[in-house]
Amino acid sequence: MRYLSTATDPATTKISRIGLGTWQFGSREWGYGQSYAGQEAHAIVRRAVELGVTLFDTAEIYGFGRSERILGQAIGEDRESVFLATKIFPLLPVAPVVEQRAVASANRLGTRRLDLYQVHQANPLVKDGTIMRGMRALQRVGLVSEVGVSNYSLERWRAAEHALGSRVLSNQVRYSLVDRSPERDLLPFAESTGHVVIAYSPLAQGLLSGKYHRGSRPVNRVRASSPLYLPENLDRAGDLIATLRQVADAHSATPAQIALAWVIHSPAVVAIPGASSVQQLESNVAAASIDLTEDEYQALHAAATRFRPITGPAVLPRLIRARFS
Numbered sequence: 001m002r003y004l005s006t007a008t009d010p011a012t013t014k015i016s017r018i019g020l021g022t023w024q025f026g027s028r029e030w031g032y033g034q035s036y037a038g039q040e041a042h043a044i045v046r047r048a049v050e051l052g053v054t055l056f057d058t059a060e061i062y063g064f065g066r067s068e069r070i071l072g073q074a075i076g077e078d079r080e081s082v083f084l085a086t087k088i089f090p091l092l093p094v095a096p097v098v099e100q101r102a103v104a105s106a107n108r109l110g111t112r113r114l115d116l117y118q119v120h121q122a123n124p125l126v127k128d129g130t131i132m133r134g135m136r137a138l139q140r141v142g143l144v145s146e147v148g149v150s151n152y153s154l155e156r157w158r159a160a161e162h163a164l165g166s167r168v169l170s171n172q173v174r175y176s177l178v179d180r181s182p183e184r185d186l187l188p189f190a191e192s193t194g195h196v197v198i199a200y201s202p203l204a205q206g207l208l209s210g211k212y213h214r215g216s217r218p219v220n221r222v223r224a225s226s227p228l229y230l231p232e233n234l235d236r237a238g239d240l241i242a243t244l245r246q247v248a249d250a251h252s253a254t255p256a257q258i259a260l261a262w263v264i265h266s267p268a269v270v271a272i273p274g275a276s277s278v279q280q281l282e283s284n285v286a287a288a289s290i291d292l293t294e295d296e297y298q299a300l301h302a303a304a305t306r307f308r309p310i311t312g313p314a315v316l317p318r319l320i321r322a323r324f325s
């Protein structure tokens with residue numbers, strides 16, 4: 001495993017470049033069922049810890065608390081060797097509510113300290129000064145070590161930091177070969193200031209593994225409602241998947257591993273892929289050791305630029321048709 005070289009206090013646990021996302025744990029929308037929530041999820045976490053993964057990401061809304069519970073139980077005795085990140089959904093984000101919700105998350109996780117407490121998304125009506133008052137109090141009493149945000153623009157990330165009065169370490173955003181918008185301003189900001197971009201959906205929810213196509217579409221709710229998984233868009237992704245396969249062959253790797261190696265190319269980025277099996281987790285962890293050449297990186301970049309999925313209003317009727325076909 002490789003770790004971020006800067007970012008956190010040397011006395012705290014280092015952050016692994018590949019972490020584990022746990023939205024899948026106990027969440028109905030992924031549809032992985034009882035044996036996944038009861039057994040596989042536990043085995044995935046145990047294997048991740050064995051392989052040196054330290055960054056584990058969850059949220060109070062994943063499975064309405066089930067993800068936090070499953071993760072906390074699976075980490076168990078290894079609490080001190082991991083970097084635990086969870087998120088608050090900012091409904092009514094006044095300080096006492098923020099404090100009470102952090103305590104509830106910590107209880108579900110079975111911990112007395114949240115290494116990273118993130119605001120799941122910017123509240124469009126309430127400025128960050130309100131929520132950051134709660135965050136400051138949580139840091140003061142030691143329940144929260146680092147504060148982070150998620151799905152924030154650069155402007156709002158900076159505003160949050162100003163409101164907190166100290167570092168807002170990270171911004172968790174969608175970043176992959178099919179969504180490169182963080183490259184516009186979030187990555188340059190993080191790289192030049194020692195902040196961190198946490199890349200979610202780094203495999204575009206499995207699309208970049210190359211296993212899905214028009215004749216084999218995933219059936220769960222998350223992906224059935226995603227425009228990326230429209231048959232037309234799966235066709236359009238063919239060229240990008242072919243480039244991933246080409247680079248993968250040169251490294252005796254898989255397309256998913258190359259997609260992850262590409263995401264963590266910037267030293268300010270860590271990725272938190274989810275996994276439906278221990279085997280996927282092992283494969284994702286191994287991606288941390290792949291070094292892409294500049295030519296490979298550029299070839300992937302070019303293929304990503306050529307990928308033009310159908311978006312906007314044209315998507316809705318197609319989604320409905322795809323759902324009932």
Ligand SMILES: NC(=O)c1ccc[n+]([C@@H]2O[C@H](COP(=O)([O-])OP(=O)(O)OC[C@H]3O[C@@H](n4cnc5c(N)ncnc54)[C@H](OP(=O)(O)O)[C@@H]3O)[C@@H](O)[C@H]2O)c1
Pocket residue numbers: 020021022023024057058120150151172173199200201202203204205206207209218256257272273274275276279280281283284
């Ligand atoms: N902050 C936010 O708003 C936000 C939003 C979304 C996600 N997240 C976080 O980011 C994490 C990851 O994002 P995500 O789950 O949306 O997408 P992702 O990591 O891109 O995709 C995960 C899915 O890809 C497939 N997969 C994983 N590893 C694979 C491999 N090696 N080979 C082939 N297929 C593989 C699995 O699905 P199948 O096996 O079923 O194909 C898995 O469930 C989440 O768990 C969550 O913690 C945060």
